[in-house]
Amino acid sequence: MATRAARKAKKATRQPASHRTWALGYLALAAVMFVVYQYALPWEGLPLPIYDFLQLWLPPTAINEALVYVICALGLNIVVGYAGLLDLGYVAFWAIGGYCAGWFMSNFFEQWNFHGLASVPTTEPGLHINFWLVLVIGGAVCAFFGVVIGAPTLRLKSDYLALVTLGFGEIIPQIFFNGEDINGFNLSNGTKGITRLDPIPTGVKDLGPFDFGSKFVIFVLLAALMVFISLQLRRGRLGRAWLAIREDELAASMMGVPLMRTKLASYAVGAVAGGIGGVAFATHVDGVYAERFNFSISIFLLAMVVLGGMGNVWGVILGAFILAWVNSTGLPALGDTFNTEFGTDIDFPSFTFLLFGLVLILMILFKREGLIPESRLRMVLHEGDADEELKPAQEEKK
Amino acid sequence: MTLSNELVLDASNISVQFGGLLAVNDVSFNIPKKSVVSLIGPNGAGKTTFFNVLTGLYKPSEGKVMFGDREITDLPPHKIASIGLARTFQNIRLFGLMTAEENLLVAMHSHLKSGIASTILRTPRQRKEEKEALDTAREILDFVGIGKWSSEYARNLSYGDQRRLEVARALALKPEILLLDEPTAGMNPQESAVFVDFVHRVRDARDVAILLIEHDMSVVMSVSERITVLDRGEKIAEGTPEEIRSNQRVIEAYLGKAASEGRGK
Numbered sequence: 150m151a152t153r154a155a156r157k158a159k160k161a162t163r164q165p166a167s168h169r170t171w172a173l174g175y176l177a178l179a180a181v182m183f184v185v186y187q188y189a190l191p192w193e194g195l196p197l198p199i200y201d202f203l204q205l206w207l208p209p210t211a212i213n214e215a216l217v218y219v220i221c222a223l224g225l226n227i228v229v230g231y232a233g234l235l236d237l238g239y240v241a242f243w244a245i246g247g248y249c250a251g252w253f254m255s256n257f258f259e260q261w262n263f264h265g266l267a268s269v270p271t272t273e274p275g276l277h278i279n280f281w282l283v284l285v286i287g288g289a290v291c292a293f294f295g296v297v298i299g300a301p302t303l304r305l306k307s308d309y310l311a312l313v314t315l316g317f318g319e320i321i322p323q324i325f326f327n328g329e330d331i332n333g334f335n336l337s338n339g340t341k342g343i344t345r346l347d348p349i350p351t352g353v354k355d356l357g358p359f360d361f362g363s364k365f366v367i368f369v370l371l372a373a374l375m376v377f378i379s380l381q382l383r384r385g386r387l388g389r390a391w392l393a394i395r396e397d398e399l400a401a402s403m404m405g406v407p408l409m410r411t412k413l414a415s416y417a418v419g420a421v422a423g424g425i426g427g428v429a430f431a432t433h434v435d436g437v438y439a440e441r442f443n444f445s446i447s448i449f450l451l452a453m454v455v456l457g458g459m460g461n462v463w464g465v466i467l468g469a470f471i472l473a474w475v476n477s478t479g480l481p482a483l484g485d486t487f488n489t490e491f492g493t494d495i496d497f498p499s500f501t502f503l504l505f506g507l508v509l510i511l512m513i514l515f516k517r518e519g520l521i522p523e524s525r526l527r528m529v530l531h532e533g534d535a536d537e538e539l540k541p542a543q544e545e546k547k
Numbered sequence: 548m549t550l551s552n553e554l555v556l557d558a559s560n561i562s563v564q565f566g567g568l569l570a571v572n573d574v575s576f577n578i579p580k581k582s583v584v585s586l587i588g589p590n591g592a593g594k595t596t597f598f599n600v601l602t603g604l605y606k607p608s609e610g611k612v613m614f615g616d617r618e619i620t621d622l623p624p625h626k627i628a629s630i631g632l633a634r635t636f637q638n639i640r641l642f643g644l645m646t647a648e649e650n651l652l653v654a655m656h657s658h659l660k661s662g663i664a665s666t667i668l669r670t671p672r673q674r675k676e677e678k679e680a681l682d683t684a685r686e687i688l689d690f691v692g693i694g695k696w697s698s699e700y701a702r703n704l705s706y707g708d709q710r711r712l713e714v715a716r717a718l719a720l721k722p723e724i725l726l727l728d729e730p731t732a733g734m735n736p737q738e739s740a741v742f743v744d745f746v747h748r749v750r751d752a753r754d755v756a757i758l759l760i761e762h763d764m765s766v767v768m769s770v771s772e773r774i775t776v777l778d779r780g781e782k783i784a785e786g787t788p789e790e791i792r793s794n795q796r797v798i799e800a801y802l803g804k805a806a807s808e809g810r811g812k
């Protein structure tokens with residue numbers, strides 16, 4: 150039987166055996182990058198052209214920033230890719246995470262003094278809590294807000310959900326933007342932002358804003374943690390329920406899956422990643438600035454998930470990396486090279502969103518399943534619509 | 548055929564209104580323990596709508612539904628499912644991009660306990676629970692005869708196997724009542740005959756009461772202990788297959804329908 154052979158082949162490609170390969174591949178890549186940034190780049194003997202090339206095309210700050218996007222995109226993937234909920238306001242969690250770092254790792258609240266295993270001397274005023282604890286706090290605060298926002302909105306049909314999350318993503322940054330004087334209380338320092346964060350304690354050495362190599366390792370670890378959490382959840386009770394909801398919400402509820410709770414769980418877990426990413430980002434830029442948390446980041450993250458392949462963590466990592474890199478480095482570097490080569494004066498970075506729009510449209514037209522699709526999605530998108538195939542005989546009967 | 552008079556389900560005076568349309572009109576209906584009862588009627592009679600009331604998808608405008616001695620009229624669908632009312636769908640609604648066994652595991656959701664933390668950490672309890680759930684799922688798939696497709700995507704199964712998978716998924720809820728909405732739709736006569744045996748096997752081995760919506764009269768007549776006939780939202784007859792076969796109103800409802808549409812059973 151030909152079909153049986155075909156089925157066997159399909160089975161072989163589907164099993165998550167490739168998870169290990171992907172994980173090892175990415176880790177090897179990370180190891181190479183670490184060696185380059187930690188040892189090769191600062192090395193006196195590095196030939197100047199190579200040094201210039203790396204600084205132009207692969208600067209350490211861009212790579213670390215891309216990793217922050219990876220962390221957040223992995224969180225959004227749980228909401229959008231796994232549970233199939235459209236969230237257009239994910240930047241709110243990123244902002245909340247960022248401000249957690251700002252509040253709990255700086256001199257900002259100088260009216261209060263609290264030190265929790267922090268890396269700075271206890272003479273420093275303000276709230277100073279150990280970075281690793283702040284990660285937990287940021288994640289927890291975001292999970293809390295995820296539930297608070299999700300509880301009333303997740304009952305809505307997905308279009309409305311998109312609108313409400315969009316509003317949430319606008320409101321939270323606005324609160325921080327205007328939060329300099331809330332009845333006399335300075336919540337966020339407004340447009341000036343909060344800066345100079347405590348270094349990251351590692352037990353060996355405290356990492357300041359310029360320890361790119363070591364922070365790279367920390368960010369890789371955080372991203373790896375998110376991958377681990379995603380994969381573990383995906384293969385368990387909750388992950389199956391998410392997928393079932395994505396497939397057919399009504400059928401899922403008829404099979405005993407509580408829709409609200411299950412959706413809320415995806416929202417909360419996704420929010421945790423946003424919080425962790427926010428804390429990481431704050432340490433990366435050594436501060437939090439309200440104007441950085443704008444709507445475009447939500448869309449940007451969504452584009453990363455779509456480009457990489459909804460529901461597939463490995464694809465999402467790739468998508469996040471590519472888009473973050475194009476945005477921060479690729480386009481400006483291409484612009485510089487192009488302009489010096491041809492004596493033109495074109496502002497390449499201003500085309501970022503044109504480019505992303507194009508990428509999204511092209512992806513939707515030609516490769517809807519993303520660069521590295523989840524095997525399940527690849528099937529539908531290349532074989533036609535699932536619904537059509539699932540109810541052939543019922544129609545003909547009527 | 549004698550029906551026990553202990554009821555698993557008792558729906559009284561149910562009405563459902565869609566705008567100006569009274570899709571179900573003051574219908575009372577019960578299901579005795581471990582029985583096989585059927586709901587028949589012409590297209591649009593309100594059978595599926597009635598099902599949807601029992602499973603909590605629609606809230607009736609009048610009437611109440613008792614499950615044992617618990618009122619379930621206002622419970623959300625997932626609650627009703629988890630306390631023992633499982634259904635299949637008239638148009639198959641499997642999770643097409645999940646494997647057959649995953650489809651069953653989804654239905655076991657409410658019986659499993661692992662939370663976020665234990666799933667991430669893969670605690671021994673979580674692993675044990677998952678393994679047991681998987682064993683149960685495979686056992687049910689074997690029971691309905693599609694064990695060999697346990698790790699195949701639902702959408703890749705043949706039509707008949709998808710119907711079986713829907714029953715298997717409903718059984719995974721460990722229901723006391725199994726509601727089957729036109730399970731033989733699209734089957735040929737031989738398959739339907741096999742299905743009759745299958746229904747009895749399910750009832751006996753799984754200890755459930757079965758409520759069947761069915762258009763195929765040969766199936767209905769040979770499988771049901773009691774038949775209820777709906778027409779335009781109203782219950783027009785109820786009784787044993789023999790009684791229904793000779794009931795004048797039922798014949799009219801069907802023949803009238805068939806004559807006006809130029810076809811029928």
Ligand SMILES: Nc1ncnc2c1ncn2[C@@H]1O[C@H](COP(=O)(O)OP(=O)(O)OP(=O)(O)O)[C@@H](O)[C@H]1O
Pocket residue numbers: 565568570588589590591592593594595596597637
């Ligand atoms: N959600 C709804 N909104 C409005 N009208 C509905 C809805 N669901 C069903 N109806 C209407 O209620 C009536 C009964 O429909 P129902 O699906 O219950 O019939 P049925 O007996 O299952 O028929 P069939 O044999 O065709 O499956 C029909 O006229 C249908 O159009």
Ligand SMILES: [Mg+2]
Pocket residue numbers: 594595596637
């Ligand atoms: Mg129907």
